[in-house]
Amino acid sequence: MMHDPEKSLREGSVSEEILQQWEARGIKRRDFLKFCSVMTASLALPASFMGQIAEAIEADNRPPVIWMEFQGCTGDSEAFLRANQPTAAELILDYLSVDYHETIMAAAGHHAEAAKHKTVDEYKGKYIAIVEGSIPMGADGAYCTVAGDSALNIARKVCGNAAATIAVGSCSSYGGIPAAAPNPTGAVSVSEAVPGATVLNLPGCPLNAENLTAAIVHFLTFGKLPATDRFGRPKFAYGKRIHDNCERRGHFDAGQYAEGFGDAGHRQGWCLYKLGCKGPETFHNCPTVRYNEGTSWPIQAGHGCIGCSEPQFWDTMTPFYRRLPQVPGFGIEATADKLGLGLAAATAVAFGAHGVASALRKGDETDTKVKKED
Template identity: 45%
Template sequence: MSDGRTLGQLLAQRGVSRRAFLKYSSYLASLMALPPAASRAMAEGLAKAPRQSVIWLSFQECTGCTESITRAHSPTLEDLIFDFISLDYHHTLQAASGEAAEAARHEAMAANKGKYIVVVDGSVPVGAGAIYSTIAGITNQQMLEETVKDAFAVVAVGTCAAFGGIPHARPNPTNAMPIRRLVKDKPVINISGCPPIPEAMAGTLAHVLAFGNVPELDSHGRPLAFFGDSIHDRCYRRPFYDKGQFAESFDDDGARKGWCLYKLGCKGPVTYNACATLKWNGGVSFPIQSGHGCLGCSEPHFWDMGGFYKPVSAPSDEVGPLAAIAVAGGAAAGVAAGLVHRAAKVKAKAAHTTVTVDDLEKTS
């Protein structure tokens, strides 16, 4: 539980200098794509803020999102727990169990009424009276409604919580629902991904703590700082796409030369996430860099999009012709492909900002 001391006091007690704190705040501000001047405001906000009470609920999920955040490196999970937040309830990480665990959740809710953040990992089954998943003798739906009642905001981590994920895939036998469909009276921040990037989770919590508000979100409720660009926009293989150079199989000459994986089913052109820039495991790599196409796991209905190794229809159905043009036209093909891509990018961006989760739910 938070003892009322501010983060500035706690950090000073741990021997963290003002210079180091300002440098760290600058990193967080850049991580959230904030202007340089925001770093000082973030530092002042963090220094004055008490440790944030966080209640983490786990429903229909695989614990992959928790595994992911334990691998955060800036800030680390230890930094989050001991400096930034007071993690008052978490099914996997808490030492307490049974009645003691539930007492901790209720105590945190009462002591931080209107101020605590609820992090939800996993979708909520609402079919057959919501009986498919229960915790402490109540359904997931009941626990969600009870816990978010007096919360400041809700953070849905992972595609299961954000969009329903794998439990929501056809035929969706448990009638799994994303959190945004069930929580209507609180701000809901979606941090999608299967699992989500740990720095996206940690950075979002740091933003809420520093500024006391929700970061700018896209139409799917995701922080624009992490979900504002498609993976295709930032992919190092993008020049090969523009030139019409595509791997035809995972072991052909094009694959060995690092050519674009679009024809092998890469969903990067229609997937919005920061994988290509933040990468994974401390910035070591991401799937495309490792030779495998993007699965589109941060998008709604990614499991039902027609197969991981089937090319999507966007950004252009003209990929095949472009490859032929590249052979015949050389440098001119790059210009032609770029023009097609830019037109398709405008179309994809428009779809990205106008299609909502509710719209997608109507089609499932």
């Protein structure tokens, strides 16, 4: 069957009624359409899904949201509150029912806790739990408590009864910086702390708010979380390597590398590979979506990727200005190449000495005459 672009455009159109409703709420139809098209594109869906997405956002049965913060720095909340796309923050904050968010809620103390418990009880299996920060398992969870209860208990209760849990940022996704060696608090990710929960990981330090919005829109539109890779990350946002979409990739293939910050190559925008860029081992949509209203992202700004959205971030991505991690058991200055070169040289010296000794040794040679076998 021939593809009919007009048909898909019709299917993708947003009804006049919905547009008028959003206008009545003070959001321009142009901005709303822009938002819907950006979400459709972020989720890698065909344009024909735009109408469906608009309807899903419009629906009255939007689930309540409980946003919990444990061992984190509030960076993900900050990133989310600065969500850029046309009034996305308004859309989500005003029209999703965020019942609990320590940083932005008006209620405090017992009232706030009561609201949280009420949501958990009333909307059991229907609300969305969002977790920011890792969960400490050490000392029976005493390293992080909110309202007298441990992060572990809260997460088990709230995430365990949620329709879906979204782990925002690297700490809640994989443990992040709190879980870096020696991990004094025994920090773990949400999926490790609450093994039974349905968790979507949106790692990044901070996460890209655009990906959170898109994940929520996906949930509203299709009633389930988007498809994930083997690390529980949505494929729409983490399906490609930074390296493979990098604007400096041409310089990498050519063989043009900045050797130091501020040198001629760096000023000309050459590849940051030799400055320790971790783009080749990091899966994220930073090069296409970027941060802060699409303004920039680390590599565009002239600094290599530090691999903040990968599992085991911090430990395996350091040192930031070298390509490879340290060789375990050796000093800070010992790179794999130095050790390898040392090994090769030591081998050559050892066998050279053995050769000299063997050459001086007499009487071990075979005394021979050759007979041809036939």
